[in-house]
């Protein structure tokens with residue numbers, strides 16, 4: 423492939439990403455529950471169980487309750503998620519943990 427062909431291909435990829443990006447991001451946010459159902463639930467059951475029984479929030483981070491492990495790093499090799507899916511999942515777990523702690527504090 424000569425230089426000009428590569429450049430226009432690069433341009434096309436950039437353009438496609440630019441147009442599809444915001445839509446893809448939106449679709450992903452809606453789908454975190456489905457992602458959990460598809461990739462995690464068959465081993466962990468309901469997300470609420472996983473969150474309550476196994477996870478804690480400390481210094482703004484989601485950690486394994488017993489292991490003290492940083493779940494964000496753990497999920498980079500556990501559960502077969504892509505990097506962007508790990509980010510989504512951590513955001514969701516964080517939100518649920520914060521909600522839970524709010525309830526407990528009442």
Ligand code: HEC
Nearest residue numbers: 461462465476486487488489490491493496500501503511
């Ligand atoms: C094939 C079964 C299986 C699947 C699928 C699976 N897990 Fe796990 N998970 C386990 C087992 C077994 C453990 C306990 C072993 C360990 O702590 O290393 C575990 C542990 C965990 C922990 C606790 C970590 C800690 O340090 O205590 C979290 C959080 C977790 N999984 C999240 C997920 C998420 C999120 C998904 C989906 C993306 C997922 N898992 C998919 C089997 C699974």
